[in-house]
Amino acid sequence: MSNYHEETVYQRNSLLGYSLDWSNRPLGFKNYQHRPPLPLPEALSCPASFWETALPAKIKKPSRPPQAGELSRILRLSAGITRPRWEDGRMLGARAPASAGGLYPSELYVLTSGVTEVEDGLYHFTPLGPAWQYLWPGPLAAYAARSLGGRPARLTFFITSLFWRSLWKYNSRAYRYCLLDAGHMLANLELALAGFGFPVRSNINFADNSVSVLLGLANLDEAPLAAVRAGGAAEESGGPEFKLPPLDLEALPLSRRIGRDYLLLSSHRAGDLEQPLAEPLWHDPEISRxxxxxxxxxxxxxxxxxxxxxxxxxxxxxxxxxxxxxxxxxxxxxxxxxxxxxxxxxxxxxxxxxxxxxxxxxxxxxxxxxxxxxxxxxxxxxxxxxxxxxxxxxxxxxxxxxxxxxxxxxxxxxxxxxxxxxxxxxxxxxxxxxxxxxxxxxxxxxxxxxxxxxxxxxxxxxxxxxxxxxxxx
Ligand SMILES: Cc1cc2nc3c(=O)[nH]c(=O)nc-3n(C[C@H](O)[C@H](O)[C@H](O)COP(=O)(O)O)c2cc1C
The missing domain is CATH 3.40.109.10 (NADH Oxidase)
Structure with a gap:
């Protein structure tokens, strides 16, 4: 993968003659054809102080079922619009996480199992409204856990990237920004969960295809990049009778013409895993003096x-x-x-x-x-x-x-x-x-x-x- 990074370096003079097709600009919001946006539950206020949450500390609160109003706030703090701005009928406002060029390639999904006052199932968050679409009924937490490794949780979040949103502007270099942007959203999500007292477990080493199937992603244009579990253990048996969401939940195309980039896709797919792996531990480097x-x-x-x-x-x-x-x-x-x-x-x-x-x-x-x-x-x-x-x-x-x-x-x-x-x-x-x-x-x-x-x-x-x-x- 250092090859991808090397092949997308900027060099002096390599950026000349660069232009954008504004008439083919991708939409910033995923629009499901047959899944109407539903109002989110009324959001509860997050009680935490920034420093208590951001500096490493053991979360002491007992793990209790999350409430609908907490989940609603967590979604908004992770990916919501913070500075609305409309231009030519398009919402171009800034969102909670920073994003390269303000293009917002990341999407956020949550799978619930035993959240108070929320029907079990798979939801997609849309910052417009804000709202969510109910994509598929549960129970699905046990299936998700098999794709991630470990135990099913009451809350399982997925951050994906719709590469074209960033590709449209940045060409092959877009993959860097899609990953960085997803990391920005992941930070907010982890902090918002911790702010409500939920211990968090994040996964990068999940089984890609099986997560894509779970989210109903039918093609290569959108890929899962990170998952987060929180809210305590889900009480699901995980039997074989579970129904999975249909592939391709029919979202409207992001623009007239959707571009693909071979270097981006092949580099991403080169990192795919068939089975989940344990998350690695990292250490400071050895210091000689x-x-x-x-x-x-x-x-x-x-x-x-x-x-x-x-x-x-x-x-x-x-x-x-x-x-x-x-x-x-x-x-x-x-x-x-x-x-x-x-x-x-x-x-x-x-x-x-x-x-x-x-x-x-x-x-x-x-x-x-x-x-x-x-x-x-x-x-x-x-x-x-x-x-x-x-x-x-x-x-x-x-x-x-x-x-x-x-x-x-x-x-x-x-x-x-x-x-x-x-x-x-x-x-x-x-x-x-x-x-x-x-x-x-x-x-x-x-x-x-x-x-x-x-x-x-x-x-x-x-x-x-x-x-x-x-x-x-
Ligand atoms: C991965 C990434 C790369 C960025 N690169 C630049 C940059 O090179 N120059 C710059 O002025 N802003 C850069 N930004 C800031 C974005 O332009 C900014 O996040 C976006 O316009 C949204 O505005 P906001 O951060 O005020 O919400 C970058 C942001 C991200 C997340």
Whole structure:
């Protein structure tokens, strides 16, 4: 899969002559022909504070059946519209997760089994309304569990990607953005569930075909990328009499002509699994001279903003006039962004004016510490130049480059690990946005960069492939 990443690098001059067919622009909402949108249950308020949820902590509440109003809020916080805007009869408003180009390729489904006041079955969430479509009656949780590995749950969510929405603009590079976008939605979903006190179990290593069948996806244009189980164990026997939803639940085409991309599809399918596999564990890399580590202060939030408000308030902001974050602020930002070791690593580019010498630092989530890679120079302008010259990035107080050693990941876990890395980068991105909002900072995700230029920024390890960047300040 490092091949896909290499084949979709941006190079200087490779973006010339680029144009979009606006008359064939894909719809941003999935429209089922025979499944009318139904009003969602009245949403309950999410009681959690952002920091209590975002910083790793054991969820203490007992697992009880989720309620309809909680599920309604969880769906809205994961994928709902937060800033409505209509243009020529189309809803083009911004949504809770950030999305490359605001194209929103991700779709959200939930399978319920024993949720109070909700009929068991498979639902599709549509941010328009917001509403949901009842796709197929349950019980299906046991079938889902067989596709995911492990036990059936009262709530099973699926995040899919409708590749064409992003492909329309970004060509083969779209697969990167589809994965990053799905990671953004996954972060919100996990936080919203945790905010209601539900322990969460996320799956990337599920059996692809069997999940596609479960969701009624008849073709290659929409693919499941992540699943999340929560809400306690479902009481289902899982007998063979279960009916599966019909394949192709007849959704309206996204546009007149639907494009496909061979590189995208073949790269995605190369990572498919026939059977679910255990989810891998990730660790900080070995450090040859641990005495050189700079320990960050224990993350101690100053305020107590609500998770719900922070998710709704989140927005890409490209002005960085706020005062520089203190070291305590940086500590919170990094901990919330990457609470534990992940298949991605972060190189922190510190500008001048921080309580840290300007330079580049490797962040080690397991140790919550920084390792100086190059001190005394401010690399921010060079980073901005590598990001297609997007000038606002140079003014960020902190830039976070999320990267992975893709060759090494591929050797360890095969092509599926590309999905792990990109989803983790997207998740870290959304969490970074939210933490920045909670700290009174601005943030913007950046997926457009000349890969080779960013890969040689001083401090980037040899063989590191940049996946995504966050500009904060
Ligand atoms: C994967 C990804 C890549 C992005 N790349 C860029 C970028 O290169 N430059 C930029 O200005 N914004 C970028 N953005 C921000 C989006 O433009 C923004 O999320 C979208 O317009 C929706 O607006 P909102 O984040 O304010 O809700 C990116 C966002 C994501 C999730």
């Amino acid at each position: 641990p005495e050189e580590l700079i320990s960050l202060p224990v993350p101690t939030p100053a305020g107590n903003p609500s998770l719900q408000e922070i998710i709704i308030r989140r927005q890409s902001r490209r002005d960085f006039g706020a005062p520089s974050p203190s070291l305590a602020g940086l500590s919170l930002l990094l901990k919330a962004c990457l609470p534990q070791p992940a298949p991605v690593m972060a190189l922190v580019i510190a500008g001048t004016g921080l309580e840290l010498a300007a330079g580049s630092y490797l962040y080690l989530p397991g140790r919550h510490a920084l390792l100086a890679r190059s001190k005394g120079q401010d690399w921010r302008r060079i980073v901005a130049d590598a990001c297609l010259g997007q000038g606002f990035i140079a003014k960020a107080k902190v830039q976070i480059i999320l990267w992975a050693d893709l060759d090494n990941l591929g050797k360890k876990g095969g092509p599926r690990f590309y999905r792990h890395a990109m989803l983790a980068a997207g998740k870290a991105g959304q969490r970074c946005y939210l933490a920045a909002a909670a700290l009174g900072l601005n943030c913007c995700g950046v997926g457009a960069f000349y890969d080779d230029d960013l890969a040689v920024i001083n401090g980037m390890p040899h063989r590191a492939s940049p996946l995504y960047l966050l500009a904060c300040g």
